[in-house]
Structure formats: structure tokens, C-alpha cells
Amino acid sequence: MSDSSGPDGNNPQWVAPPHPDWLTQLNREGSYFDLPAVVPLDAESLLSRAQASTGLTDFGDELWREPFAVLLKSLQDEAQLTLMGRLMARSDIILWLSGRLQVVDTLKRHPEILQQELAAPMVIVGLPRSGTSILFELLSRDPEVGVPQMWEALMPCPPPVAATYTTDPRIERADQLFTQWNRVAPEFASMHEMRGDIPAECGLLMAGTFISDHIQSLHQTPSYSVWCAQADYEPVYRYHRDILKILQWKNPRQRWLLKAPEHQIHLQTLLAVYPDARVVQTHRDPLKCMASTTSLMGTLYSMRSDQPFNAEMFEHMIMGEATAQRLETVIDQRDAGIVPAANIADSRYQDLMQDPMACIEGIYHHFGMSLSSEARTRMLDYLASKPKGKFGQHQYQVDAGRATERALFKRYQELYQVPDEV
Template sequence: MAPAPTAQCTAPPHPDWLSAMNAEGACFDLQAVVPLDEASLLAQAGRATGLSDFGDDGWREPFRVLIRALETEAELTLMGRLMARHDIFLWLCTRLQVTALLASHPEILEQEVPAPMVIAGLPRSGTSILYELLSQDADVGVPQMWEALRPCPPPETASYHNDPRIAWADRLFTQWNRVAPEFAGMHEMRGDIPAECGLLMAGSFISDHIASLHQTPSYGAWLAQADFAPVYRYHKTILQILQWKNPRKRWLLKAPEHQVHLEVLLQVYPDARIVQTHRDPIKCMASATSLMGTLYHMRSDQPFNAALFENIIMGEATAARLEKVMDQRAAGVIPSHSIADSRYQDLMDNPLACIEALYQHFDMPLAEATRAAMASYLAGKPRGKFGKHAYSVEDSRAAERKLFARYQRHYNVPDEA
């Protein structure tokens, strides 16, 4: 078998301020100045929250794999170490606060989470715009960035839209655009926009969100063989906390990683309504390569290694991922009534008709007010409003076309590259 083509990504230069900061950081002993060791991180989270019980121990092994990989593989700059330490600190604080909250209010775990709609598909296949459009339905609850990152104390209805965590999260997440200005054209970041489920899962320390931030092959390898059943149970717990004092009629959720774990998702949410997005995989892989390279470059200057995220940006692994879902659907592991399809081309050509087809598949009424809200949202967010995500599709990518023949034929997915 011939070796798979290697995805390439050359990130633009850092802003001058960041280059100067990281250059000065090279003068320090960064492991001493910004420590990423277990004892330091756990102690700081304990001091910040006044708590000590992290709950069950399932998170400890991936946590240790991660921090070891950050030290030995990620080659973090000064800014990278600061960002990584802050992320881990917040995830640890969340674990402490979730454990304490459930100990004092175990009734939270008795709440139902009925029929969530879950968007799953390759990165850059239209999942984000579909997510944003579907969230215009007033009956939908969407975890926002601020509450996904800091779910405790539980959000309350009366203060939901002016919670001080919104401004805090906005400042934190828009930092990504200040560190890598080109990122603004790839993905909108704010404190009050819909969050992907990887952020809800981060407190388990088993999450593709974590893997997307650093080049850490040993953590990625550990993640690939991990049992995701406890991760989805933790995910449900976070939703129960978020809806406890701010009820949601039904949740709308999204993450590319769901596509790899649909059978586990259905174990935890047996009545889930899954929407699988479809786009030319060659185009998705090229766009995802550009995105991943930019994310890594925020925190490290080491060359981009596509193989570390091969399941979404390397041809054979991506084809296997797509065909696994096809086989699961054919075998009834994913029942036909539980999953609907959304082609990128249809979403771009006639988004409201695409939405209507999804509602019909799941036998859900589409109110005129909802339709109007979606149309208004589209009018206010034309394509390219936040800048254009420019990337190329190399000849080596086009050579992978044959890998996706079965998938594209089955879902009638047109070539874009």
C-alpha cells in the first residue's frame, strides 16, 4: 500500500507582540516559571475553589498522560505554557465544583435530558452554520461558551443573559484571535456563542478539544483507545447542571468527535436526534489541516505534523471514519429514525429548505416564528462576514479522491476540490 499523502500547513508569522513575548520567554526556565506538574496544578485548583474532592478517578490517567505529553512533546512557547496551564486549571476547578454541587444536590442527576439534537460530521462540513441556524429555535437550549467552560454555579434564568461569566469568557476566547489574527476568518469566537461538546467533555480530560490544542502524539494515542462511555455520562451531568436552574425544552449539541462515538452517544441518549453533515472530504481535510495548524501555532513553533490528527485530515483514516458510520447505519446500530443527513451543498443553496427537511425527518413542527428567526440570522451573517478562510488543496489531496468513492456515491456528495 502506498504511503498516504502528508497534509501540509504553514502558519502565518506570529504578531510582533507575541514573537517578542515568546523570545523573552526563551530566557527563562519555563518549566519552573510556568509549571505543568500534577502537584502544582491540583494545589492551585484547590486553593482557588476551597475544595479537594475531584470525584471519581477516571480522569487521572488521561490528565497525567496529557501533562507528560505537554512537557515532552508539545514544545510550548511562553504563551503556549500560559494558555495550557490556564486551561487545565479551569478544567480542574470545574471538576471540584461539579463534585461539590452534586454532593449537596444529588437530585440534579435525576433530571431528564430528552431527545437532544446532535450535529455530527467532519470538521468544516457545515456543522457550525447548521448549529447556529438550528439554535434560533426558541425551544432549543444550546450550551454557550461561557457556561460550558464554567458551569458552576449553575446558570439561572433571571441572570442568564447578564451573567458576569459572559464578559470573562468573551475576553478569554477572543484572545485566540489576538494570538492568531487569521483565526478570526476560520471560526467565530465569543463568550456567548454555541459551544462544541468537546468543551463540555474537557473536565473528563478525555476530549478531542484537548487534542486539538497541542501536538501531543502520546495523548492522541491514549485518546484513540479510550472508553468514551464515562465521558458521555459526564457530558450528560454537565447538561443536567446547566438546565437545573435555567430549564431548556430540548438541547441542541454539536461536535465532530460525536461521529466517531455514535453508538456510545445512543447508549447515554437513546432518543437522540442525530444530524450527520456531508461535504466533499477532500475539501474538509484541507480546511481542517489549515485550522489545526493555526491552533497548534498559537502555542508552539514546532512544525505541523498532520499525522497527529489523522482521523480528520488524513485520507485513509477519514474514509474509515465515514464508512464506519455507513456500516453502523446499515446494520441498524444507528436506527434510521435516529439520524438524518444534511449535505453542505444543500445548506449553502437553500438553508431553510434543508432545515425544514430535518424537522420533517424527526417529525418536529417548524413554527413560522422559528423560520423567520433563522432567515433573519442568515441575513445578518453573510458568508465571509468575519473574514475569508483561505487554504489550498494540494495535488496530493486530489489523489485521495478514490478513497471516498463509496461515501460520496452513497450520500451523493459532489466534488468541490
């Protein structure tokens, strides 16, 4: 796989690696079908299937219906899904709709769930590929921490129970669904670990609202992404909070550890819903992050479509001016007190790589937290058992044209002392 410059020298053009032979043959055979008829993605078909599979009909408030409709139209008009792409999209949407039906039903039958407190969740934010995942994995070793796992984020109901938390049959189902990504695109395994029982990003928790960066990351659906960029995210974060309350109801967590790069764009809304949130912002050379993210997003899209990668759709992650604006907005919010200093700590990628425990101690100190000896031991054991490159090396190139964008990040890099890596 590679990154190269477009005609203007500033638009990353990503070239997908070849599909596995079995997938190429499957999609070729599928091209002879009337795919919309064979694998329907219309609202009536999807809604009726979710209702039939759950025996439920109440989807709760109506706020999800417009983004749902926008997504379906965008899938039809823009995504150019292959047979495998349509199968994966239909499976996802039915799961999200079914999950929403079950969440509404669970809260209707057990309104006491909403009375629970969610005290001071720690939330990791930052550019994609800036060290958010390894920091998430390390901090999750603290025994006081609760982390939503992939299986429960995808299928939160019925509420997980402490006694069967590690043996719940949903783990195996989620594991097969998420490791399928590696079977469809073997290169993905070197970029991001996928299993049913690893920490989930918050976008998956939000999928039931149909306003989610997780959904945006799966298909090239520009009109849906544009709609989401203008959406009110406060209801999305309230739904996110309700899911966490469901997950901890019968499997208590002392405090939640959460992560999503996209939280960086919505810090004001995040703090409106979680006023005592402890935000950890990761920092890394933006040129390095943008190149790696281009490769990651391109691989995700290639699982479901053969159309060329459209970098502009994720411009806030992989285009220079938009990425710089994203970073500077947070600087301005911190300067203005919109994001109070007490609510946010910083973690440089270089510090995390060179001395991870010192980096973590600094985060705990900032928030007035103590790092227990058990937590420290678990973190050190995890580091010892997970050498770099354990799941393969993610290879990508940084285009020489990117060097012209360096000046865009001067303020950010000087403020946080972020070194050049490119």
C-alpha cells in the first residue's frame, strides 16, 4: 500500500492492496446480481428485520431517524458497495437497530438504571494514530477501571452480569464479526487489533444514534459525513451515557476509561454531559498521524468497496489545514476556559514510547489520582507481553508534498513541544 500526492501536491491518494483471492471471486460473482434486491439496504427491510429479530417495536425518540435516512441514501448513491460490502453493511445496521430497540426496552422496564452515577470518567482524545490506542490499553490495566469491550458496545443488552462477564456468548459472536475484518483485509491486522474482548472506542457505543464516527469510518459516504459534521452531538453523548449505565448496572465499574479520537472535536459537548470528565489529549507529529490515518481509512473502505479512496471525506484527520484547525480549536478552548485546565492532561507520543510508566504517573498526578502498586504491576506486565510489532508492522509512506504543510502546525507543535518525525 502507498500514499502519493495528487495533482496539487497536497491531496493524499491511497492505493489499496489486492483483495484475497476468495474475496475477489466472491465480489466478481456478486457483480452479476441485482445487489439492491439480493442484499437490500432500504429502511423498511432493515427496520422490519431488526424488529423481527428482537420482538420489539419501540425505537424511542425520533432523533436517529434523519441520520439513518441520510446514511441509507449515501450508501445507495455514493458507497459503491461490493457484495461483501453490502452484506457487512446490512449486518451492521441490523445490529445497531436491534441494539437500539433493546436499549429502549431495557430502560423502559428498568428506569432505575438511569439513576446511577458515572463518576469522573477518563477520556482519551487526540489525532488518530497519535498513541491513543496503546495509552488506552495501558490505562485499562488499572483494576479500578472499567472499559467497554467490543462485544458489549456492539450488543449491550441484556445488561452484562458480573458472574458471566468473561463467558458471555456474545463475546464469541462479536469476535467472529470483528476478526472478519482481518480475513477480508489481512493488512488491517498490522494496523489495529480486532477481537470481541478488547476495549471499544466510543463511536461503537454511539452507533445506535446513527451519528457516529464509527459508521463514517466504514464506507465512503460523503453526504452522511457532511450531515454528521453539522449535527447536534449532545443527544449522542446522552445516549452514550445511558449505554454506560446499562453496562455497569449488573457489572459495577469504579470508574470508566473511554477513548475516541473524535471526542477531540466535541470537547465542549462531552464536558456538558460529563462535567467531571478527565480528558487526556495525546500529541504526535501531525504529518505522521495524517499519513498513517490515510492508510488506515483506505484499508477500512477497501473492505467494502473497490472505488478509489477519497481523502477529502476525512479532511479533518488527513488534510493539513483542517487538521491544524482541529488542533488549534482545542488550544483556543483551553485558553478560554471552555475546557478547564483541571479537566485535561497531555500525553506526548514520544514520552509514552520512551518511558510509559512516567507518562502514566504524570497523568494520574495531574488529576490528583494515586497509581496503585497492583495497577503498576499489571501495566508493566502488559508492556512486557506486547512487544512492538506483535501483530505485524503497519507500513506506510509520508508523501514529500506533506512537508509544505509543516508551517500549519507551528503553534501546536511549539506549545506542546511535539517533535518532527517526518
